[in-house]
Amino acid sequence: MPELPEVETVRRGLQPVMEGARIVKAEARRKDLRFPFQKDFVARLDGQTVTGLGRRAKYLLADLASGDVLLMHLGMSGSFRVINHEDKKTPGKFHHPRSEDRAHDHVVFHMSSGAAVVFNDPRRFGYMKIIARKALEEEPLLRGLGPEPLGSEFDAAMLARSCANRKTSLKAALLDQRVVAGLGNIYVCEALYRAHLSPLRLAATLATKAGQRKGVAGGEPTDHARRLVTAIHAVLNQAIKAGGSSLRDHRQTTGELGYFQHSFQVYDREGEKCQTAGCGGIVKRFTQNGRSTFWCPKCQK
């Protein structure tokens, strides 16, 4: 499911339920997700107050009063749903579209408010890990991550710098979480389309030749880099506003669908007419680094 907008949607849904509340009891209903749970996973959660719920790239981070941080990743098919105390008394009132799929309810947090937060993940590519906050900097899962695409340090100059010495396509570079952290296949396709840039273009062309020659720090941003950053900002902000994109698995924590998929301009639109005014091209699909790329070869250069 989840790229940055979907994870941010989930964070916003869980925040009012978890922040300031205590995890009365945590349940891990199997011994592993993508990785085995830590031996003391449940013990380190039971009785803990959640002091904050944040996001880094596609990770959710729950701060605990103990000084631990609960790191959560949704993988491809993970979702959270919140079951409120009142809903429990009237089952079916806020029926989750996948709630028949109880077989994949792997983790449950019973909160002091009476609400239950349930993690469901059929494919089990998701995972949870508890880390001491003071060890967060060295955490291997987070250490290599590039800048937040909606953060202040991510701009054309920064993007050009990190692409200047790459020997790969723009598409692959944007999917690389070391370059920018939080984009996935959908939003990379959409951002490249909106910036009119080809997914096949070399990533290094976002930096001027002169900039590249300046050495390791090298790469003055081109206008292409500026256009791309603007497109990334726009598509992510619009998608967050729409509650993310629901193709197969993504649900808001209420069970509602996101609706940004209706605003896709190229993703999953193979064969349709290009929406750019006066272009007249047709959206194409091909496989690039093992993933589907959707684009308009006529107006993305």
Place this chain on the structure above:
DNA sequence: CCGCGGGCCTGAGAGC
């Protein structure tokens, strides 16, 4: 160090 391809899982949808 970098870039690529395989693999991890299950479910949905297409085609026969």
Place this chain on the structure above:
DNA sequence: TGCTCTCAGGCCCGCG
């Protein structure tokens, strides 16, 4: 209807 095949929003790992 039911089988088989392909594909899916992510990311770790091992290879060259």
